Amino acid sequence: DGGITQSPKYLFRKEGQNVTLSCEQNLNHDAMYWYRQDPGQGLRLIYYSQIVNDFQKGDIAEGYSVSREKKESFPLTVTSAQKNPTAFYLCASSWSASMNTEAFFGQGTRLTVV
Amino acid sequence: DQQVKQNSPSLSVQEGRISILNCDYTNSMFDYFLWYKKYPAEGPTFLISISSIKDKNEDGRFTVFLNKSAKHLSLHIVPSQPGDSAVYFCAARAWSNRDDKIIFGKGTRLHILP
Numbered sequence: 001d002g003g004i005t006q007s008p009k010y011l012f013r014k015e016g017q018n019v020t021l022s023c024e025q026n027l028n029h030d031a032m033y034w035y036r037q038d039p040g041q042g043l044r045l046i047y048y049s050q051i052v053n054d055f056q057k058g059d060i061a062e063g064y065s066v067s068r069e070k071k072e073s074f075p076l077t078v079t080s081a082q083k084n085p086t087a088f089y090l091c092a093s094s095w096s097a098s099m100n101t102e103a104f105f106g107q108g109t110r111l112t113v114v
Numbered sequence: 115d116q117q118v119k120q121n122s123p124s125l126s127v128q129e130g131r132i133s134i135l136n137c138d139y140t141n142s143m144f145d146y147f148l149w150y151k152k153y154p155a156e157g158p159t160f161l162i163s164i165s166s167i168k169d170k171n172e173d174g175r176f177t178v179f180l181n182k183s184a185k186h187l188s189l190h191i192v193p194s195q196p197g198d199s200a201v202y203f204c205a206a207r208a209w210s211n212r213d214d215k216i217i218f219g220k221g222t223r224l225h226i227l228p
Contacts, residue, residue, distance in 0.1 A: 031214050042220035050214050100146050105157030
């Protein structure tokens with residue numbers, strides 16, 4: 001089955017630790033995105049990537065890092081510099097925007113930092 | 115500065131009646147618009163989209179209208195059903211050589227009343 005997979009669904013970390021969230025897609029999509037959802041804030045764009053080995057900062061990139069070494073994978077690292085890391089993180093993928101198509105989302109990872 | 119705005123945080127509609135969700139945008143470069151439905155602790159699912167060259171797109175009970183001059187779009191759901199109760203996100207996409215963002219609004223929570 002084709003789809004986009006985020007793991008794990010729930011993640012707990014101690015304050016000051018870096019943590020990496022996984023996102024894998026087998027849809028052969030070019031573009032991948034990371035969003036963060038907080039209550040009342042909607043989905044805010046953290047990072048996005050249009051092609052392998054290239055990515056751009058979104059609106060709230062501070063305290064996060066990403067890599068795009070393979071087309072299928074776009075892991076997000078939440079670093080200790082992120083002031084409020086507890087949130088629901090969503091990964092998405094899509095064909096290039098030139099094709100006017102929708103993005104498909106994973107099921108999300110709930111990160112709790114204690 | 116919010117580029118995609120959903121000014122109604124919540125909306126209650128009687129079952130069987132029409133639900134109208136509104137969305138405004140500020141960036142005239144947006145050329146593709148999407149609506150997503152989201153349940154708690156899940157990833158958003160795509161509902162319907164519209165290209166900027168159209169002013170209406172219909173899919174079953176869902177219709178999206180686009181008014182480019184007003185930078186406004188709306189999602190109509192008719193008739194509304196109990197399963198439609200969810201948070202609805204409006205999103206906009208702009209394609210250029212180096213930028214393929216998908217920007218989301220803050221969402222509108224729709225309650226379908228029995």
